[in-house]
Amino acid sequence: MVLLQQIAYQHPNKDRLFENLNLAVQTHYKTAIIGNNGSGKSTLLKLIAGKLRPASGQLSVESEPYYVPQQFGQYNDLTIAEALQIAEKLRALNQILQGNVSDENLEILNDDWAIEERCESALRQWQLLELDLEQKLESLSGGQKTKVFLAGISIHQPELILMDEPTNHLDLAGRSLLYDFIRTTSSTLLVVSHDRKLLQLLDTMYELSQSGIRTYGGNYEFYTEQKAIEQQALQSELQHAEKSLKKAKEKERETLERQQKLDSRGKKKQDKAGVARIMMNTMRNNAENSTAKVKSMHSDKIEGLSGDLQQVRSKLSGLDQMQFGFQESGLHKGKVLFKANDLNVSYGKTNLWERPLSIQINSGERIAIHGSNGSGKTSLLKVILGELQPESGSIQRTGSTIVYIDQDYSLIDPSKTVYEQALEFNTTSLLEHEVKIRLNRFLFGQETWDKSCSNLSGGERMRLLLCCLTISTAAPDMLILDEPTNNLDIQNSEILTAAINQYHGTILVVSHDEIFLEQIQIDQRINL
Template identity: 45%
Template sequence: MLIHAQNISYTLPTGQPLFQDIHFSLHKNEKAAIVGNNGAGKSTLLRIIAGQETAYSGNIHVSKRLYYVPQHFGHFDHLSVAVACGIAPLLEALQAIENGDIRQELYDLLENDWDIIARYQTAFEKWGIGALSPDQPLSTLSGGQKTRLFLSGIDIFQPQVVLLDEPTNHLDRGAREQLYDWVSSTSCTLLLVSHDRELLRLCNPIWELQANGINIYGGNYDFYADQKAITAAAKEQQLAYQEKALKEAKKQQQIALERKQHADARARKNSQQGGLPKILLNARRNAGETSTAKLQQVHAEKVSELHDARKEAAALIQVQRMLKGYFEDSSLHRGKVLLTATSLNYAWAPDKMLWQPPLSFTIRSGERWSITGPNGSGKSTLMRLLLGHLAVPEAQLYQADTKSLLLDQDYSLVDRSKTLLDQALAFNERKLDTPVVKATLVNFLFGPDTWDKSCAVLSGGEMLRLSLCCMTLQNRAPDLIMLDEPTNNLDLNNIQVLTQIFGDYKGTLILISHDTTFIKETGMTHHLELRASGEWAMV
């Protein structure tokens, strides 16, 4: 085994345990993936394995050279490309020797790396960042360029074990395909965290991280999803059983209490009649009260457990059902023209138009459009044009008077400066009384203890639920919903919820996504492909 962990536990700074008693082994040539809900600690566990996080208990042993690609790169922005990807000491040593420095430590450092310039240039070219200079600040790079920079480090340093944390989050379709090919063909042992189902299909086994351990599924994502579906179906079947058992538990509790009351009454009568010695009656009374207390405790615990089990099983199902009803009908008749682009174009700089030829298309009510293309092809610019956030001549873009809404990966409709309750009230176009708004928050799994919580600290899944909650507080369902990389910050459970919700939506959808599984499962009917060259096609 290349990585072996025993009794790994991690406690948050607040004192709350994140996970505990984690055991696992990663063997040579395995390509394992860690999945789990947002907040389960997947990235934290990966940082522990990589040696980036030391505030944990337990033992972990790594027997081979390891390379780690993190999820977030913001804390590297003050560094240069060379420093961030770990080649700066080698380049500096090589430069010093070329300038006549003969210190032995420089030769020792370069023992196996005299070809470092050729290696990093080849790796940069392979991952599409050949134009980067080692001295370039990381802050000047896009998210996709940063990811490709760290991926190039795999080719530069050639480790035996690679850890990847959400590697496809910022990659365009072409770079994703390149990563998929590498994962399929590499001889490296892999451990990755991802919600990208195409990537997860290339991994085996799947490790599901929970608070009290890891469940290992001996197959790829499809096997894992099948097993989870079986479990979910069983939970659905258990809901009715749990309700019945809950009623039975309460009934038995009532029967036991009534039985005890009758026994106490008989004991008092016998005591008054002197039928039994007083000491024996008191002993029986005390024993009866003790047994009743135990019975009440057992039944109370059972009732509580059944309530908790039902709540957990029904939570996401409840959100799906609510949104299905809200999105059931579109107020617009199918086929009504909503948007028409006629020779539409945009220039961020003079004489540098985005598309050649200019875009021309018509979007009608009820249609479902996906917009795909590599980074820099103009997908987000097109979305901003369609939303009216960028100005173009009226002759280029017709927009019908419709109600539209944007749900993007940053959940920009949520004001981070507000509390949850203030955010919900800001969308209360229906002028509902505050208690009704609070009840709506509860329906979306935001209890009273969260209403004063700042929106800035919400997880991706919580942001999604709050955004959907805000939609339902508006006067009517939007006629047109635009989704811009909506799955990027979600775990698998929330991606599945989002897929089912927008699969049921009867209005018009415009979707930007690199997630081909999400595109397929939400039933896109039209596909606009933008290309890096500025060309475009309807496919």
């Protein structure tokens, strides 16, 4: 169905993204492309979709692929029908029904007399019956845009479907519909996703990295088991490399000490024997050359072992290399941080919630806020943060520190460098080298300290923010997270999960990622 041989791609500025990629996707298989942010997953999908051209290599696709994009900005000026490439066919059908039975209209329609029925059925399937096919895409929410392109699958009925992060904008109901479709479809699927629940439904994982594509013949659970085995082997290899390096350094030190003792003993004998000065100089030079030769030999060996050690470390996952150190929140568990009775927010003359809300948030709780798109999740967060005044109801707040983390990690200032951003959170006047040690712990080496925050990926922004929180005076009393995993790859989602599980304050999170919510041990849910 899909065959890639020695595929390479380079950006317009001539930078190579990847090369020598080989991939074979069998008919009716349901497969995933996974990998870290920036590895080229979306680019690879666009190459297969025919949206981009490879720099070199052979690419063969047996049938016309149907592509569900991750970003929709390029379609905003189009109607739904135009974005789905059915506008001409619908127009031809309407003209034929009005009596204009021209050869051109018949050719465009191509005997597809059921196109309108399929459109209505597809919109119903994806809960979009309120939409008009003549609506502009710019008037729709992100979730609605995704559903429109998913509805296009039922309209076009393709054999090969390509999806790029299809759950990013979907609420729980939308995700449930997508999961059901994936379970039941017989089409060939190739999906780029970091949604671990979706990945459980697929047959094969293709992992894209700098070294190429590795195939794992199973779902995401099988993939994680195999990766755990690989990481254990790497840990053993790392320990062996560290031991070898330590041994080599000790050997170098012992050899040099022994050589220096021999040189010193020889010099004393020469002094006693009254060796001529010119002979003394020659012998001293020979001794120095001998010491230098020994030192060079050991330095070469140590340099080689250091390189081996660095290579092994680079293969370890970020989570295995990272070190967390969050301070405790100062509040005792159970203290009331926020309480609202009969709360409601209005937009114009309309109340947001049919029934007013009564909620209480206590220190130490882990709460998830659920609701479909438009149910008022963000509005509730703004009320809790004090950024939005309710129309009705009573509110009680306790003086507490709250950090709000949105899906774009907007607390990171794009005008600052990585190091400058870390200094912004250095309220306890840590010394320069201590700040840099913290940055290293979160995988920001010296080469990144002067990098502009505007050039950081979603995962890098998340890691930098976590680093900054460990640098600040104390942990906040409450962390509010709004769709925190939306723009993260799997590795960075795991890093965020590990960090949250080492934080013992209050968590309030809006997320449709059920696996993430389960792993951070949510103990209470608010359904809007």
